[in-house]
Amino acid sequence: MSLSDNTYKYLFYAILFVVLSQLFFAVETLSISYKEALNVFVNNSLLSLITKASIYFFGQNDFALRVPFLIFYLLSVILMYNYTEDFFKNEKDRFISIVIFMVLPGLLSAALLVNSAIIVTFLTIFYLYYLKIFKKHCYLLLILFLFVDNSFSILFLALFFNALKEDDKKVIFITVTLFIISMLFYGFDTGGKPRGFLVDTFGIYASIFSPLLFIYFFYAIYRDGVKGNRDIVWFISATSLAFSLLFSFRQRIYIEDFAPFVVIYLPYMIRNFFHSLRVRLPQFRKRHYYITWATLLLLFINVMLTIYNKPLYLVLENPRKHFAYKYDIAKEVASILKANNINEIESDEKELLLRLKFYGIKKGHKYFVSTRKQYYYDLEIPIEYFDKTVATLYIIKN
Incomplete structure (x- = not known):
C-alpha cells in the first residue's frame, strides 16, 4: 500500500525533527576546538562575525557557538526538499532522497562544527533553487558569493564550463571575471613540497558519504558524464570532484572547499539508482537490494559514529x-x-x-x-x- 504525498511530507518533517534533536544533543557533548576558538577570539572572517553575533545574543556557551550552523543545516535540508519537487517520478523516491541527504555524515558534521561548509552548501542550493524558479542566473548572488568564501571559485568555474556547453556568452564573461577575482583574492595553496594525498582524499569523501555511497556517487558522475546527462548540477559536482582529486596529487586539500559542491548531487544519484533498479525484472533485482541494504547499514553506522562517537575511546589504545x-x-x-x-x-x-x-x-x-x-x-x-x-x-x- 503506497502512502499519500502528504503522508511522506509529514514523515519528512518528523524525521527532520528527530535528526535536529539528536544534533542538539551532540552539541552538549562537544567542546570548542582550537580553530573554533580562533574564530571567536582572534579571526575577523565571516565565520567569526556569525559566531560572535550568536554569542552576543545567546551568551558564551556551546549552544550559541553552534546554533547558527544548525540553522544553516535546517535551511539547507528544507531548501533541498523544495528543490527536488517534481524531480522524481513519485514522492516516495523524493522522500528517500531527502532522508539520505539529511543524514549524510559530512552534512551532519558541517552542521555541528564552526566551518563554512554548511553555509556554502545552503547558498549553493539556494542559487540552484533560484535558477529553477526564475529560469535565469542571479548575478548579484554570484557577486555576493565572492565575499563569502574562497570555495565559491569552484562554483564560478563550474558555471563557466556549463555556460560553454550552452554557449551563453554573458555567463561565460561574468563567471570568468569572478573566478579571476576570486583567485586574486584567495587563490588555492599550491606551495610546499609536493606530496600525494589522493588516498587520503578518497578516504575523506568516503567518510562524508559513507564508503559504498561514495563509490556509487563516483559511478553516477562518470555514468552521467559519459551518457551526456550533464546539467548545471553535474558540472558543479564533477568540477569540484575533479579539482579536489587533482590537487590531492600534490598536497592535502581542505575538504570544506569542495564537499558542499559534491553532496548536492545526491538526488541525481538516487534517481539514477531507482531508474537502474526499475528497468530490471523483479527476479533480477536481488543484487541491487543487497547493495542497498549494505549501503544503508554502513550509512547508519557512520551516522551513529558522527553523533555518538565517544564510545570509540573504549577501543582505542591512544585516545x-x-x-x-x-x-x-x-x-x-x-x-x-x-x-x-x-x-x-x-x-x-x-x-x-x-x-x-x-x-x-x-x-x-x-x-x-x-x-x-x-x-x-x-x-x-x-x-x-x-x-x-x-x-x-x-x-x-x-
Missing part, C-alpha cells in the same frame, strides 16, 4: 587517535578547574589556553595546568569517558 579528540576534553578541563576554584592559569599548551578561555578560564600565574606528563605536580586528575581515561590533567600551584 588522541580518536577523530573527534580535538573537540573533546576542554569543557571537562574547565569544569575540573572551576570545581577546584581555579579561574586563572598558565600552561605550556597554547591551544588549550585559548579553548579554556571560552569557558571562562582566564590567563594568569597562580596555577600551571597541562595535559602533558609533569615531573612534579600538586594535583593529578584523570578525564574519563565511560570510565576510560582519555587525558590526565596536571595542576601545579605557583
